[in-house]
Amino acid sequence: MSLQTIDESRFxxxxxxxxxxxxxxxxxxxxxxxxxxxxxxHLAEEYGGVVRFAKVDADDSPELASQFGVMSMPTVILFKDGQPVDKLVGLRPKDVYRNVIDRRLARV
Known part of the structure; x- marks a missing residue:
């Protein structure tokens, strides 16, 4: 599986x-x-249709990156109900991403 790439027009x-x-x-x-x-x-496969995953090329979509205050790459932003609620900057172990997602899913 490969993450879908989106830009400003598809966000x-x-x-x-x-x-x-x-x-x-x-x-x-x-x-x-x-x-x-x-x-x-791998996380996208684990969470199936429960959590939506995508990527943005910040060079191709600088306005979208700026909108969410992306200053370093990689930056992962978790959204809940369309609002950014968590931001992880830099490469982290898989469990860090899983824990952030699980914490937010528990509050859905």
Missing amino acids: TEWMGSSDIAVLEFGAEWCPPCKALLPILD
Whole structure:
């Protein structure tokens, strides 16, 4: 499975009615971003249709990155009901992402 890539024009549609969504901001040239993608792919499989996952190339969508205050890559933002609620900057172990998602799912 590969994460869907979205940009400014598709962000609202992608966000849709998802209670919990995870959006990764990265770039093609960023080694930690490349290392993060398999982790997020695996989590996307684990959480099936419960959590929505996608990625944004910050170089191709600078306005979207700016809108969410992305200053470093990778940055992962977790949304609940369309609002950003958690931001993880830098590459973290898979369990860190899983724990943040699980904490928010418990409050859904």
